[in-house]
Amino acid sequence: MCDKQSLLESLTTRIIVTRDENITKTLDPVSATTNRDTLAKTVYSRLFDWLVDKINNSIGQDPASKTLIGVLDIYGFESFKTNSFEQFCINLTNEKLQQHFNQHVFKMEQEEYTKEEINWSYIDFVDNQDVLDMIEKKPLGIIALLDEACMFPKANHETFAGKLFQTFKNHKRFIKPKLSRTDFTISHYAGDVTYQADLFLDKNKDYVVAEHQALLGSSKCPFVAGLFPPSPEEPSKSSYKFSSIGTRFKQQLQALMDTLNSTEPHYIRCVKPNPYNKPGRFENFNVLQQLRCGGVLEAVRISCAGYPTRRMFDEFVDRFGLLAPELQYGSYDEKAATEYILKKANLSNYQIGKTKVFLRAGQMAELDTKRAELLGNAVKVIQRRVRTFLAQRELKALRKATISVQARWRGKVARKHYEFLKKEVAAIKVQKHVRRWLAQRSYKKARAAAIVIQAVYRGRQARKEFRFRKETRAAVKVQTMWRGYKARTDFKKLKKACLVIQCIWRGRVARKELKKLKTAAKETGALQEAKTKLEKRCEELTLRLQLEKRLRVDMEEAKAQETSKLQSIINDMQARLEAANSAITKERVLGKQAADQAVTTIKETEITKVIEVSNAKMEKLEAENESLKETMKSLERQAAEAEEKFLAAKKESDENVKKALEMESRIEQLQEAMQRMEEKLSNLESENQVLRQQALNISPVKGLSMRFKSTVLQRSSESGLLSNGEVKPVPESPVAVPTPDNAQSEAEQKRHKALAADRQQENLDALLKCVTQDVGFSKDRPIAACIIYKSLLQWRSFEAERTNVFDQIIHTIGTAIENQDNNDILSYWLTNTSVLLFLLQRTLKASSAGGLTQRRRTTSNTLFGRMAQGFRSSPASGSLSFSNGGVIGGLDSPRQVEAKYPALLFKQQLTAYVEKIYGMIRENLKSEINPLLNSCIQAPKTSRAVLGKAASRSVHASATAHQILSSHWHSIIKSLSNLLSIMRANHVPAFFVRKVFTQIFSHINVQLFNSLLLRRECCSFSNGEYVKAGLAELEHWVYEASEEYAGSALEELKHIRQAVGFLVIHQKPKKTLDEITHDLCPVLSTQQLYRISTMYWDDKYGTHSLSPDVIANMRVLMTEDSNNPMSNSFLLDDDSSIPFSVDEISKSMSEIDMSDIDPPPVLRENPGFFFLQSQAA
Template sequence: MAAPVNIIVGSHVWVEHPELAWVDGEVFKISAEEVHVHTTNGQTVITNISKVFPKDTEAPPGGVDDMTKLSYLHEPGVLHNLAARYELNEIYTYTGNILIAINPFQRLPHLYDTHMMEQYKGAQFGELSPHVFAIADVAYRAMINEGKSNSILVSGESGAGKTETTKMLMRYLAYLGGRSGVEGRTVEQQVLESNPVLEAFGNAKTVRNNNSSRFGKFVELQFDKNGRISGAAVRTYLLERSRVCQISDPERNYHCFYLLCAAPPEVREKFKLGDPKSFHYLNQSNCYALDGVDDTEEYLATRRAMDIVGISEEEQDAIFRVVAAILHLGNIEFAKGEEADSSVIKDEKSRCDAKSLEDALINRVMVTPEEVITRTLDPVAAVGSRDALAKTVYSRLFDWLVDKINSSIGQDPNSRTIIGVLDIYGFESFKLNSFEQFCINFTNEKLQQHFNQHVFKMEQEEYTKEEINWSYIEFVDNQDVLDLIEKKPGGIIALLDEACMFPKSTHETFAQKLYQTFKSNKRFIKPKLSRTSFTISHYAGEVTYLADLFLDKNKDYVVAEHQVLLTASKCPFVSGLFPPLPEESSKSSKFSSIGSRFKGVLEAIRISCAGYPTRRTFYEFLHRFGVLAPDVLDGNYDDKVACEKILDKMGLKGYQIGKTKVFLRAGQMAELDARRAEVLGNAARIIQRQIRTYIARKEFIALRKAAIVLQSYWRGILACKLYEQLRREAAALKIQKNFHSYTARTSYLTARSSAIQLQTGLRAMVARNEFRFRKQTKAAIIIEAYLRRHIACSYYKSLKKAAVITQCGWRRRVARRELRNLKMAARETGALKEAKDKLEKHVEELTWRLQFEKQLRTNLEEEKAQEIAKLQDALQAMQLQVEEANFRILKEQEAARKAIEEAPPIVKETPVIVHDTEKIESLTAEVDSLKVCTLNWVIIIVKLPFDLQV
């Protein structure tokens, strides 16, 4: 890519950075060829103008999904675009119809689920975001529509994600062309199931990838006429044979060796294996185990995968026996001897004769026309022979596995179309490069040519569509490198094959031959200090190869002695790996099966740069560069003419105007951008000036307003402060006044209370004295009273005593007189008592009489009652008689009256009898008298006890 020419002060550019690769910045000074740049990470870089690249300031921050949309196709632009997309987890980006995938180093399941597959199925290319499915879809549609086979090339350096991408491609193709499958398993499944076997024998840990495929793989999916998958085959290329015998720290040998050393004890016992450290082929590196990988489990998984692929138990045993034999073979050492010192060889692993093995390792038979010569190898050569044997056996074993897998998956001989997915490592350049790197780089060179042609063709198609003249497009070609390598006759390979034909050739003679032949080839360089190495200037850079083992490696035939030994093996599996071959075929060159390949991103861009790398639709162009000629935009021209006028005005040459797009040569976009930047810069300056004036004025007004506001605020604050001070003074006065009054009052109160206290004390003292005096007086009075009472009492007592004595004398006299009287009365009392007894008897008698009288009276009363009743009855009867008499009288009166009336009246009264009434009256009088008697007796009885008591 040409260095940009239109860098001006203020341009945004990319400059190289030792750690970040590229960093962007702004040019602030240009002096001659030197550019001074302020980078965005705060540094100032001074560099040559040819080492800075313009930055597209209008590029979308998330990047563009197709690199061809980038305004500037250069390394920093491409890397920046990829990085921007990667930040957003967009790992895929197109470059035309090439897909660039960045290894995300994390699972992104949403990118590969069935929903995604559905979306991409039949979608127009470019319609959806870049994706590996879109590539597979295009290949499949092209195959269906045009009936042509297609291949998808997956390339990149180790660890880039080729194997993962291949798996995704196959999964999508199987989704599109899925078939019912064999025994329920789809072809894709079968291919994927065979992966663990291939990986165990073909993958190894490298510096970059713990599971690096050390072989190229071409998976061929065969389709029937209906577009259904009808078979599949796996073809492998370029197995890294040297790894079997030679590894460097921290890499590992092929996984299978470690798996076998970690196999269950009985297996290890059977193959006499132990610690991997004890094997020369493994202990050249200190790395034995992989993080997160359990080799014992992997061993069992590999055996299971072998079962699935259809490898029988015996075959599996034989395979691991061969693996173990290779490890043991590596431990054979050689010492210098008279002829050759043989080592102790345990032959049971390879099941061949110990003597034959020894012969095969250290003897070489040379057949000359005259005689057959047997020569022994020196120890170094014997080691080479041993390693060659190990590599041969291992690579044959690997090929056998691939064949087995293919026959297990099943091929469709009638398939008319295939889609192939080629997964092979990219361009390699190490410290020491040998024949393997030569092959890989040659392959990549071929692929690059294919790619160039392919892209060139696409470019041509685009130009033809746009009807532009493309006859003078320079085509970047690597044909000269390919001529150097593969030209017949005269190329490196032809010379190598030639050297292999001559038994006397050595790597030195071969190298000399190369130096001589290509001394004037600009793609071939002879390193100054070396006699056997040579440098090829590949399209991707210079690589120096060591010619030392080229001859041996190119021969790629099994040493006759080894072939004889292995063919004669007692193990049918081993002898099967080495069937007797016709003489010629064992000496074929390696280069019979190498196909064409693809290279990298920047090369794609380089090709684009060779033609018209920048193309813009008229609308895009006018939109972007219309500012360069405003008069053209105002001139009402048709888009195409407007574009042409702008380009002419800018004085550009070599561009082309198509039907819908403007095609620009490399660098022209940058030139236009620089002019545009200038115009925009000027305009920006004017706008800035105006805006700055406007802003400054606005700021000034705002400042003034702010100052006034501030002042008023400040004055307000001052006034507040003053007021506060005055208020405080007034308050202080008030406080002072109150304080003075308080102190005066307090002292007055103190004095007053002291006076009162004093007065109180004095008065109390006076009162106490008074009280004491009164108390003494009272006590004196009491004492006096007591004294007087005592005197009076004593006087009274003496008087009383005298009176008593006097009275006693008197009373004694009276008493004596009384006693005499009483004694006389007592004598009279005896007579009274007798009278009393008599009276009592009389009372008793009277009582009895009373009772008796009562009884009598009761009886009398009863009788009287009866009498009364009788009398009443008689009365009643008499009354009745009276009534009757009255009635008769009345009647008689009536009759008399009648008679009187009738006769003269005569009156005659009849006397009434009153005997009964007199009797009653007498009885009542008697009763009354009895009653009076009884009452008189009662009064006497009651009165008597009283009289007695008195």
């Protein structure tokens, strides 16, 4: 593009031209760098000028055009913390534009008022000419002084600032700051701005190097050579030619002002509401500053004081002549006509000029409002006349057609009714004879069968009574011996078990003391010893509290067992005594009867022997009863002593535990309630959006008058068309006609409507009475939900604007499940409500606003109105059927129905009931298994005693111990199995069953895991084996329940399973932290692992927990995670939220075929539900 050597010389040397010769001077590195930057700035400036010129040429402006439309985007007034030469130039531009704005808006506005010779008081405004003179005026303006300072090599910003302070020290617009030597403040029209003069001289200098101009002008590239044309100026003595940026900027600004003065400007003020570019945010101070800087406040002030609206007289009369129609019939001067119109409009404070009328702000809008009102009234009159004519013509044609259709239809109905009466009479006669014959035959069969059954039953009862008497006499003897032996054996076992428990407990206490002494001996240092003592003391207090609670529970259980045993013994003895007395009495009576009826050969001595034997047995039983009473009293004394000891220990523990338990339970209840409310709120928001849209669509329609609404309904009923295009039967009464029979027809129509409404209410009561009972299922489908859905679809309740059917159904369901603890009833209603919700989700859709008018024209407005039409259209109200199956066939096929507001509200309420019933079932099961979970986390002490003496016990004792160990787990499994059986029996969808058991297993995991971390006696090796065995029972139950109903419930036990696995694993000191956290317990956090490892103790093999290094690493990890609030808690939270949505329910359930569902007998016999019976058939 250019010669490299020439470029190097132009950047590193300077040529000074003298009179005799040219002197070449080599530049130092700093000057060469400045020279290079100058070349770059020059190239950039020429490229920018070329680009602007190309853009202007591409716009296609005609150079010969005399008109011009331009858009000027001004810089905007700038005032920052640091203001330099750039802000000075920008604010100068704003001062110039503000002066032009003042001249155009204020001065020209007032000149026009003067020209029109109206009453006007001049308004003073702020003139900024003195600021412009201070900046631009020569030779003592700021720009002139800046150029002068730039020409002196030794001048700097301090000398420049001193010159300014000396020149403008008395100027009112120039202020010298107190704390700075080089800063100066100028009072602009928008406010004071302080400028820093540090870089003013450097930014104002613009050197043009002749060598650069010649080098780039001689470039081989035409484009570069065109950017640098040869300069017509004569070369100076130096290759550097000084050019001031401020002077060039002032010249360009003056050219812009000349262009603005030659045009007619229009001003648009753009205001930025906030500096963050965010919607909906308005900063008052920022906006006020922009309005003040743009001169908008002054413009508003003069506009409010003046007349912003003006019109020529002819334009005003042409537009607002309608307000004075009398002006059209006479000859008026335009000025006089204008004054007449304004006086008639009751306007004031306006001015009449020579050629224009001047109005205050808002008066033009007031005139336009009156003009629009006048035109609107005229349009309404025309429309009213046209609509009246069209309505009269349509009414006459409609009346004529209606009379013809009614005559034909009444004849057809009369003939059908006559045929029906003939068939009915014949059918009654046939039915009478057939029913009599069937009744006679049934009675004869029943009588013969009853005689045979009575004979067989009486013989069986006699034999049974004889056998019972023999067995009773033998059983009395056996029971006497066995009960005595049983009481003695139980007492010996109880005494031996108490001794064993005492020995085990005393040994355990001794081992604890020994362990404490060993631990204290190993500790070194006073601080560590004090810390250990405090920790041990805390653990001892916790353990003592828990042990006292366990002892209290054990003593209460032992007391209850002993009391129940003694009570059962007393009851048995009393029963035996009563049986013996009754047997003796019977024997005496029998003996007396036998003695009276016996033959004379029977001796009296035999009777005496029988009586003596009976008396001896009676005395023996009385003696045994007395001995048992004495034994019972001794046991009661022992129980009383044990109870006194228990109460003494209970007082101290209750005071410490009561407050903690109350606060813990309260916190859990509040958390569960809060989670439940948040879930319900999120589930209701989506449905509320649909309901709001529906309410907005309905609200404009409700504003129609009742007269217009009744007219639309009457025309839709008289048109004889259904919404799907079918021919609909018309009512028997004709349209109101001014005849004598009109009143009678209206009364008959009202009577028909009232009858239909009563019949519909009876049908609704019958439906509600039926669904309150358990009507069962048909092929795994709930009958109640299906008949409710079919009935609502048949009655078109989903399309009704107003109906109370849904409220009554919801009230019935709520009454059925209120305060229910029976999971059987709750499961039954969960199935029905979920299936009904699924059917509504599949069928209903929100109605659009566009089709609302059409639907109102083709359908009746109320539910009872549609039912009345349906009953009148059927012959003698015998059945409901249509030729194309539009009603009957459509109940089973999945079709979309445009639902109204009550239907959508019913769907939302039904969703709430599904969630409520689900939560009640879940909470019932939780309350049932919660007492058992407290026993499942730790093996009973009696069980450990039995296991500890297993070597010296019999097989029977070992089996008893295993039974005690697993009784609590078996109770939990039994509760789970019972709930599963109930839900399967009630055909609850598998989706809900999986959700219930998943949350129940999660609850079991949380309760067991938290109890394990809070109770040190549970963190033992033997207790881990006990809990592991129980978890194996749960795993077996999940396997038997199958994945269809259990799902992934077993995965919810991951925390307790891994914790128990840690307790029962061997060689814990050899395990590393990585093996524990990644292989053995990946789910547990560091806090939880540290808690278990520090609380662990081996009561079976005497092994130790993890190594001290691993525990120390855990402490380091916990210290690093101490800032995280989530990592500081080692307990788990129970999730009681509703884990499903309506969409998930719809996706989980398959299509339901309701075509073959047989209705209950109560509805089958009701003619109002014939549509259910016909579909089932």
